[in-house]
Amino acid sequence: MIPDNAEELQILAGEYVLGVLDPDRAREIEAALPHHAELGRAVAFWQERLQPLTALARPVEPPPGLWEQIERRLAAPAAPSGAGLWRSLALWRAAAAAALVVAAALALYIAVAPPPAGPSYVAVLHAPQQAQPAFVATGGRSGLLLRAVAEAAPPGDRGFELWAIAPGAKPQSLGIVPADGRIELGRLPLALGQGTVLAISIEPKTGSPTGQPTGPVVFSGTLLPAR
Amino acid sequence: MLPLRRFSAAPMDISSGSMHGGAQHRPPMDQKLAALASLDELLLAVQRGSRAALKRLYELESRRLYGIALRITRRSDLAADALQDAFIQVWQNARSFAPERGSAAAWLTGILRFRALDALRKLGRETPSDDPTLGDRAEEPDIAAALDLEAAGRALRRCLEALEEKQRRCIILAFVDGLSHAEIAQRLPAPLGSVKSWVRRGLLSLRSCLEP
Numbered sequence: 007m008i009p010d011n012a013e014e015l016q017i018l019a020g021e022y023v024l025g026v027l028d029p030d031r032a033r034e035i036e037a038a039l040p041h042h043a044e045l046g047r048a049v050a051f052w053q054e055r056l057q058p059l060t061a062l063a064r065p066v067e068p069p070p071g072l073w074e075q076i077e078r079r080l081a082a083p084a085a086p087s088g089a090g091l092w093r094s095l096a097l098w099r100a101a102a103a104a105a106l107v108v109a110a111a112l113a114l115y116i117a118v119a120p121p122p123a124g125p126s127y128v129a130v131l132h133a134p135q136q137a138q139p140a141f142v143a144t145g146g147r148s149g150l151l152l153r154a155v156a157e158a159a160p161p162g163d164r165g166f167e168l169w170a171i172a173p174g175a176k177p178q179s180l181g182i183v184p185a186d187g188r189i190e191l192g193r194l195p196l197a198l199g200q201g202t203v204l205a206i207s208i209e210p211k212t213g214s215p216t217g218q219p220t221g222p223v224v225f226s227g228t229l230l231p232a233r
Numbered sequence: 234m235l236p237l238r239r240f241s242a243a244p245m246d247i248s249s250g251s252m253h254g255g256a257q258h259r260p261p262m263d264q265k266l267a268a269l270a271s272l273d274e275l276l277l278a279v280q281r282g283s284r285a286a287l288k289r290l291y292e293l294e295s296r297r298l299y300g301i302a303l304r305i306t307r308r309s310d311l312a313a314d315a316l317q318d319a320f321i322q323v324w325q326n327a328r329s330f331a332p333e334r335g336s337a338a339a340w341l342t343g344i345l346r347f348r349a350l351d352a353l354r355k356l357g358r359e360t361p362s363d364d365p366t367l368g369d370r371a372e373e374p375d376i377a378a379a380l381d382l383e384a385a386g387r388a389l390r391r392c393l394e395a396l397e398e399k400q401r402r403c404i405i406l407a408f409v410d411g412l413s414h415a416e417i418a419q420r421l422p423a424p425l426g427s428v429k430s431w432v433r434r435g436l437l438s439l440r441s442c443l444e445p
Contacts, residue, residue, distance in 0.1 A: 020436035024407040050334040057339040058386035061379040063304035065296040076320045135329035
């Protein structure tokens with residue numbers, strides 16, 4: 007998916023920043039960004055160096071009331087029971103504690119779970135640039151198990167859809183994530199391997215109409231071999 | 234809830250008149266540096282959850298960003314949606330801003346451009362302008378005038394001028410006007426394969442020219 011070759015990586019990052027990639031490929035890059043430091047640096051390089059060209063667009067006053075609309079959107083959906091600084095502080099404390107518990111549970115799971123046939127892999131899915139895990143996935147030749155490890159729900163009329171993205175391949179849907187955040191699959195449409203990215207995007211409740219992610223990727227993680 | 238309400242109920246003391254009018258009378262370089270330093274600081278404050286810092290960012294950057302969105306989408310409704318989505322994303326993803334990697338201005342531009350391109354793609358990209366004053370896109374924008382304002386711009390101009398003309402036009406049409414490979418091919422006109430390879434080779438040359 008993301009080239010190893012340094013020159014190809016630079017070109018891909020440049021094409022991404024220019025905006026010429028097709029939407030599927032662009033979304034793939036977006037999903038990989040939080041986990042791929044070199045890609046992140048390459049994208050930042052192009053954004054920074056091409057930035058002066060934006061002076062070619064003349065500044066224009068946005069329509070009145072736009073900030074108020076932004077404020078209303080920020081106030082509304084995220085936390086229905088009264089968002090505020092104190093609430094988010096408490097949330098963060100809880101999240102930090104939960105992360106410790108999850109790390110311990112994951113270590114225990116890896117230590118005591120019966121070894122599945124063939125190599126097995128683990129991925130921790132989290133929001134971009136956030137340490138707090140939201141889902142944990144374990145899998146191998148015998149299937150895949152995804153479980154929620156934090157409260158996460160899609161906005162109102164939308165659903166979460168799970169995708170597996172093998173290196174160099176297009177995203178493959180692994181299904182809609184049910185409300186309990188648990189997916190257990192016996193047969194997979196692809197072979198899981200090291201470097202396969204699992205990603206969860208926001209889609210219509212019945213799943214992406216195109217068979218490819220259409221909404222933003224909200225959680226993602228890379229499969230690593232469990233030893 | 235209360236602290237947030239207090240911030241928004243007390244408008245900050247920057248009427249658009251004093252901000253934009255006053256700026257032009259000061260030495261441009263000082264003004265520019267001061268503005269950039271404070272954008273970074275504001276974004277770091279947004280990371281810590283300050284809604285007031287987000288509002289200040291909007292006040293400082295919305296004209297520039299809306300102008301870019303308008304240039305790409307050619308439609309005021311799409312540009313307004315893109316600007317709105319971009320600020321929601323800035324609030325939600327502020328933590329992904331890393332000052333050691335690049336400036337706040339470039340980070341904001343990146344988010345805005347992707348939201349503007351998204352808005353276009355949802356409509357199948359080729360959309361007629363709804364604003365008669367926008368007219369036809371400039372085929373060859375005045376790069377020199379726009380880039381000579383600051384050192385980074387001069388470096389970019391030097392490197393762009395070193396490219397073959399077709400490579401340069403492809404890169405500018407993509408970045409400034411938000412055109413896809415196929416749209417550039419139609420615009421020039423040129424075969425799609427050639428456009429893809431001009432973009433690739435242009436990026437490679439730019440990269441080696443710009444690298445410190």
